[in-house]
Amino acid sequence: MKRSLLHEFTKGFIEENATFRMVIGMCPTLAVTTSVKNGFWMGVAVIFVLTFSNVFVSLLRKMIPDQIRIPIFVILIATPVVIVELLMRAYLPAMYEILGVFVPLIVVNCIIIARAEAFAYKESVLRSFLDGLGIGAGFTCNLMIIGGIREFLGTGQIALGSFVFPSVKLFEPLVVMLTPPGGFMTLGLLMAILNIAVARSAQKKAH
Amino acid sequence: MGEKLIVTPSPHIKSPRTVKGVMLGVVISLLPACVGAVVLFGMNALLILITSVVSAVVAEALWQRATKQEITVGDFSAVITGLLLAMTLPPGVPLYVPAVGSVFAIVIAKQIFGGLGSNFVNPALAGRAFVLAAWPMSVAGAWLNPLTHDAVSSPTPLAVLKGGGTNIPGLWDLLIGNRTGSLGETSIILLLLGGLFLLVTKIIDWRTPVGFLGTLFVGTWIFGKPGALFQGDGLSAILLGGAVLGAFFMATDYVTSPVTPKGRLIFGIGAGLVTLLIRLWGGYPEGVTYGILFMNLMTPIIDRFVVPKYYGYEHDARARKSAEGKR
Incomplete structure (x- = not known):
């Protein structure tokens, strides 16, 4: 039985959530999520690369010999990564400065090679495209949620362009939330909450 | 933790000692130093102590209620966490620091891992580490002068010592606590009084504090003075800072320290x-x-590798070999 096309897109948010359910792509998740904005742009870069690589892996899946598929995947992934890197350098130099080495590092991001190997290599182009989009969008949401929590607690405010909320700081910011320990704590607690929620809904379904 | 299961090496003799009794003993042993802190640093110290204890107890009760567990605040363990956390803070910190620290200690460091007996680090110290990392400026710079209660801008004696200075208070001032420092760490005499009580009632094992302070003393004596060996000021090293407080009241925490005597010494x-x-x-x-x-x-890891010999087993490899040879 084939799953519906819509499901290929939506599964990336909860069911096959890259960060919280599959626990892959941890490096950018922890490293760049100090604000909503950083999380968003990192996510956009990943969506682009993931969709691009999924589509091309799927297109070429019948030509790629099984024995050397991994090197070919890497080339298919490296291409969009270079495109993203050059685009960011040209149009978002400030953001490139912040994300730094984590943009080229997308090439070794587990999410992308995992989707190529486990999904795009076996599925049709349309499904691979939707899968890339959905997993990427789910990943972007995760980065923005983690970034939002860390930015709010770590600086006292959330800045989206010129819009700053709340306009006055309500408490003394907790600097620790902007450091790696803060990232680990946020990630762990969110993962626990999502696991509890998923377990509860599964229990309800069973009844 | 009203369970009848006692996790120690044999022999398994049951004692009338309960969790609540032990915890109450620790609270009693902390009281002199807490009173000393209030005398030395005034109302500020009292408010920090109260805030810290109340937040710890309330956090534990609310969490256990929210997760539908038995509410165990009556066993005094949350009170100890609150007291210990407050004692490690400088007397001039804003009151939200002990409040947030206690909630972090109870909810994140203790309850999430399964509550009393299951936490993997000392909750009070985890709370302190968290607030120190969260507000480095207001936590590490809020020292008060004892007795006059004026804000102090000069570094603590420990920082002076670290900077290579020698201008630290005399031995008597160090013993009674007439120096800048965290709430409960300054008055060595009162801390030792509490520590002695714990040792006499056998609530704690002497090996942990002796190992801790001994290492600090000898190590500082050998390496304490830059450029010269065996000339460091070992005595000041153990009297300054939180060494005594930590050695007697925190390193001896049952849950987070080894169960065997040898393991405790290593710890x-x-x-x-x-x-x-x-x-x-x-x-x-x-x-x-x-x-x-x-x-x-x-x-x-210590508990895994420091295993006491089972009663009745042969002690040494040679004995075992000769026994095998006879067979």
């Missing part, structure tokens, strides 16, 4: 060593918190 020495490393060559002036937290993480 104490290890904590002393990490403290020594941080104090002499690290970035912070004080390392007791991280020394104990680090050894908390080592505790499962």
Whole structure:
């Protein structure tokens, strides 16, 4: 039985959530999520690369010999990564400065090679495209949620362009939330909450 | 933890001692130092102590209620966590610091891992490490002068010592606590009084504090003075900072330290060593918190490798070999 096309897109948010359910792509998740904005742009870069690589892996899946598929995947992934890197350098130099080495590092991001190997290599182009989009969008949401929590607690405010909320700081910011320990704590607690929620809904379904 | 299961090496003799009794003993042993803190640092100290204890107890009760567990605040363990956390804070911190620290200690460090008996690090120290990392400026710079209660801008004696200075208070001032420092760490006499009580009632094992303070003393004596060996001021090293407080009241936490006597000695020495490393060559002036937290993480490994001999087993390889030869 084939799953519906819509499901290929939506599964990336909860069911096959890259960060919280599959626990892959941890490096950018922890490293760049100090604000909503950083999380968003990192996510956009990943969506682009993931969709691009999924589509091309799927297109070429019948030509790629099984024995050397991994090197070919890497080339298919490296291409969009270079495109993203050059685009960011040209149009978002400030953001490139912040994300730094984590943009080229997308090439070794587990999410992308995992989707190529486990999904795009076996599925049709349309499904691979939707899968890339959905997993990427789910990943972007995760980065923005983690970034939002860390930015709010770590600086006292959330800045989206010129819009700053709340306009006055309500408490003394907790600097620790902007450091790696803060990232680990946020990630762990969110993962626990999502696991509890998923377990509860599964229990309800069973009844 | 009303269970009848006691996790120690044999012999398994049951004693009338209960969790509540032990915890009450620790609270009693902390009281002199707490009173001393209030005398030395005034109302500020009292408010910090109260805020910290109340937040710890309320956090524990609310969490246990929210997760539908038996509410166990009556066993005094949350009170101890609150007291210990407050005692490690400088007397001039804003009151949200002990409040947030206590909630973090109880909810994140203790309850999430399963509550009393299941936490892998000392909750009070985890709370302190968190607030220190969260508000480094207001936590590490809020010292008060004892008795006059004026804000102090000069560094604590420990920071002076680290900077290579020698202008530290005399021995008597160190013993009664007439120096800048955290709430409960300054009055050595009162802390020792509490520690002695715990030792006499056999609530704690002497090996951990002796290992800890001994290592710190000897290590500082050998390496304390830059450029010269065996000339460091070992005595000041154990009297300054939180070494005594940590050695008697925090490193001896049942849950997060080894269960065997030998393991406890190793734990104490290890904590002393990490403290020594941080104090002499690290970035912070004080390392007791991280020394104990680090050894908390080592505790499962120590317990795994320091296994006491079973009664009736042969002690030595030679004896075993000859026995096998006869067979």
